[in-house]
Amino acid sequence: MNRNILLLSLFLSLTFSCSKSEKKEEVVATESRPNEEITADLPIGDNSQNALDWPGTYFATLPCASCEGIETWVTLKQDGTFVLKTHHMGLNDDLEEIFTGKFTWDESGSVVTLQGLIGNAPGKYKVGENQIWHLDRSGNKIEGDLADRYVLKKQ
Structure with missing residues (x-):
C-alpha cells in the first residue's frame, strides 16, 4: 500500500x-x-512593454526640411512619464524645446504615444531592444532612403 x-x-x-x-x-x-x-x-506573450529594458534616454538627429537636422532626446520613465527635448540645428542654436507629460502603450505593448505634444509632432515611437523608431502621423515606420535616420538609440 x-x-x-x-x-x-x-x-x-x-x-x-x-x-x-x-x-x-x-x-x-x-x-x-x-x-x-x-x-x-x-x-499573454512577451512584448516591448513587459520583456524589454525600455526605460531610458534615446537620441538621434532626425531629418529636417528647413534646418540641418533636429537633435531629439526622448526619455521614457518607468512611471509612465516622458521628457522630449528637441533642438533644430542651424535655426536659433540657443533654443531647445522641452515637453514633458505622460505616455501610453498601444494594445500590442510595442508602441508608445507621448500625450499632450504641441504642433505637428506625431509623438509615436515603436519600442525595440535599445532603440525606438520615430513613427509617422499614422503610426507607421518611416520608409525610404532616410529610414535609418528615424531610429533613436538608447544612451
Missing part, C-alpha cells in the same frame, strides 16, 4: 509540475445577448 501511495504521489507531482502557458481571461458581452457574458482565454 505504501508503494502505491508513493507511485501516486510521484505521478501527481509530475503531472502538476509541468508548466502551463499563461492565459488571460477576457469578458465579452455578445450582441445577441448583451446581459450574458462569455469568457475567452487569450494568450
